[in-house]
Amino acid sequence: MAGFKHLVIVKFKEDVVVEDILKGMQKLVSDIDAVKSFEWGQDIEGEEMLRQGFTHAFLMTFEDKQGYTAFVGHPCHVEFSATFSTAIDKIVLLDFPSVVVKAAT
């Protein structure tokens, strides 16, 4: 779906248990209605030169910018972010209205 996207790519610190982070994230998107869809993935075979140490991508979709703003200010997100930020070695965030050029059929 189009909508407003919140894209996070990260490299976790070495001692981080990614499963624990994922559990927290699953709870987060389940608790917050404004999150319309959530998917993630781990690059397990890309070229190191091109992924530059980043390993995980997380993509959330909101109906619109207002939905995203509601998510950011939600107490569950504020709490989760505090934990998440301690687990991160590198991070890039991009937030944007999505332009769908070719839609899944």
Place this chain on the structure above:
Amino acid sequence: MAGFKHLVIVKFKEDVVVEDILKGMQKLVSDIDAVKSFEWGQDIEGEEMLRQGFTHAFLMTFEDKQGYTAFVGHPCHVEFSATFSTAIDKIVLLDFPSVVVKAAT
């Protein structure tokens, strides 16, 4: 949709006409059947510290890894990549099987 994702985030060089790049990309995904969906966006208001200079995200979805491999080796992609790489200041690529935690309804 789930499937196999090809995620590209970039910072273009200053003199690049992004519309021209986008036109090439639209033709590419239109010409290559293996690309099941394609969306992109430009972060126009994120915090600079968090997006670290990156401005655009491009996300393609393939049915599976084989579809992605077919795309990478397609002559149109090879040709496009040569042009694309000259327009890039910074880039991160992540390729991964997508895990859908919350599906769009």
